[in-house]
Amino acid sequence: MTIGINTKAGTVAGHPNKKRTLVATGIGNAVEWYDWAVYATFAPFLAGALFNPADKTSAVLATLAIFAVGFLARPMGGLVFGLLGDRIGRKSTMTLAITLASLGSLLIAVAPGYDSVGAVASAILLAARLLQGLAHGGEMPASQTYLAEMAPKEKRGLWSTLIFTSGTAGVLFGTLLGAVMTATLTRADMQAWGWRVPFIIGAVLGLYALFMRSMLDESEVFSKVDQKTKRAPIWPQIVRNRKQALQVIGLTVGLTLAYYVWGVGATSHAITKLGMDAGEALRAGLVGNIVFIIALFFWGKLSDRIGRKKVLFTGAVGAAVLHFPMTWLLKDQPWQLVVTMSVMLIFVAANASILPAVYAELFPTTIRTVGMAVPYAVCVAIFGGTAPYLQAWLGSLNLAIAFNMYAVAMLLTSAVFAFTIPETVGKDLNEQVA
Template sequence: MMDPTTNGMAPLAVQEKIPAARASLKATKSQRQTLVATGMGNALEWYDWGIYSAFAIYFATEVFNPKDPLAALLGAMAVFAVGFVARPVGGLLFGWMADHLGRRASMISTVGLASFGSLMIALVPTYNSAGAWAAVVLLTARLLQGLAHGGEMPSAQTYIAESAPASRRGLWSSLIYVSGTSGIVIGLLFGVLLNTVLSKPDMQSWGWRIPFVVGALLGLYTLIARSRMKETEAFTAAKATVRQPMWPEIRRNWRSALRVIGLGVGGTVCYYVWSVSAVQQAVLIHKMDQGTALLASVLSNVVLIISLPFWGKFSDRFGRRPSLLIGTGAPIILFPLLVNTVGQSFWSLFLPATIILVFMGATLSISPAVFAELFPTRIRTVGVAVPYAVAVAVFGGTAPYLQNWANASFGPGGFTIYVVVLLAISTLVAWSLPETRAKDLTG
């Protein structure tokens, strides 16, 4: 609950540090390199997930039995879901690495593994040449990427939060969703470009491999950039102290782990609906032209990207709790109102998606800062990684299936109720949080 001695604001000692910290607000060259290297790896993770979903319709019949296109597509999407299942394991593995060997070591490992997974998909043999082994190669690649992605975002979140000046931690943390959403947008635009310049037979036979080759090359570049990064001072200081066993420390912080899940459930599903699956639903349910839906989705995500730094600065000035309450509370009202406005026109998707995503940005932008401020340094990454990966796997991974099932069984209102309930849970968790703005992360 909120500390009554602080009236919901940062403690006086912390507030006194903030003006002094503003003396050096301009990022140094080293800090800018840190931001770029961290952001590129995070963007690559989201790019990987986006292009797999977007290009599965092309490579499904190449990797699986082409005699049954529907079964082939279902097989490709089942492999896609496996990546979600692997995320909690990756979160535990790379979270442990980040908290014991260093944030930098974990971030280098995750981007290297994800890049290797992209290369495997780019070079996966066809069903006609390798039979069922083609699907085995694809499954292995997605498992590796799922492990890597389970550790990438928590490691990047922790690194950014610990590297940022305390008075600008919210602003710096917005980089995670700025870069991640940019990865989705780049993947969507890549799809538009390739569909424009290549014929459908070319896309079917070899064109779909191009974005995965690009992903592997970008991963290699990011790997080199991250190898030049420095370890965070918070981890270095914690490493010099007597280390406590990890599991007892995790058990002592079980409430923080539940808060990560509670904060994540509503935003994960709502973000998926309006940022990821909006095109699919607009085309399949509302019969919107695919090009129109794609343009509306891309532009709404661009507006979200622009809004994120402003919400980060808002939280640095007014606190984490007000920002979280806006980001989870406003969509409770907006979701039921806006979900029924989608039709066949560009504006019927662009306006509702933009409105709800911008309000959600108040939470998305500062999640890395909030999560980092909930845990002590020695378990900060693994403490976030496992519950966050569970929330994404259980709620994000099932969102497309539940959305289609609920719409078919109960009509659009069924899934709306589900999302509103999850958003209400996240809002209650946000209300119960102590204010952590500018908290010292060296403890």
């Protein structure tokens, strides 16, 4: 994935190192998100192949429970990879993260079936998902930090849009692959061997990302820090920057909840709860996510001109104000899903586009990765990972309004936190050493 971004010396296309930075960072991030998408898409086939087929309901629930385990592993991955990122470097940490993610995909792809090894098959799946959860917990903070440090300071907002752009592209690719395979293969073929194909593809793409990342240069910002400073105890630095960690949670909570509701869960909600045709809902979701990607570039570029705080506040308040109207509009028609997803994701994109840059601009170089990694991962696991479940559960109790009020409250919380941070647009990251 390449982006034509102007620098003082010309375009990215004219500077191989800049182009390589964007491609290697983007494809690695896309592979991580792709892994999560294909697991969710092919979960029914995983259940049939790797769990006891005698109890299909329990098999599906166990498969989804292992999906949730991946979320629970993210905070630990954020801690481990965050510490590594601030000790040994951003490049090495990104490379290790994509290696673990690829290994996880490969383990799933070659896992023996339940019919041949029994519960060992389920254990292999669990181990693979733990690896991928750890990897994803480390991938996001490492790649966000690296990208922010490599970007020209006057274009950092625009460059940071690559994180959610590449991630969304990975999700779309995984979802479309699932749609194509289920349409062209019989259910018997899908159950027998077809479900392995997307995980083989994930492992191969991961190897390509690994190759690309191995050729990257270490961030100059990190390289300038002397070894003695890098080896200094990290915990006292974290304590000194505890306010920034709280700000990460406050800024993220509204974004992650709204993104998982409107960007991830809206399509399945329309199919399972509103009775929308699955094919039409998937096409509507595709349109909504394309709008999201376009909006990311708009907000990222705008933030480099008018500042981060105005964009963050506008996105959070806009999403909060429109959440109830869009919820009321969404019924059982595909056009309604297109409109509601597009409108909400336009405002969600305001935060998603630039938060990777904001996180980096809040912390000093020596704890920039771990400082944002742990609070971010905890916030996503608690508020993002539970959002679709809470929405479905409260809806089943006829308490949908309670969930919607909760979503609005979290968005307004993020809007308030936008006022607590300093304006960081154009900040020189070389000046930030704890």
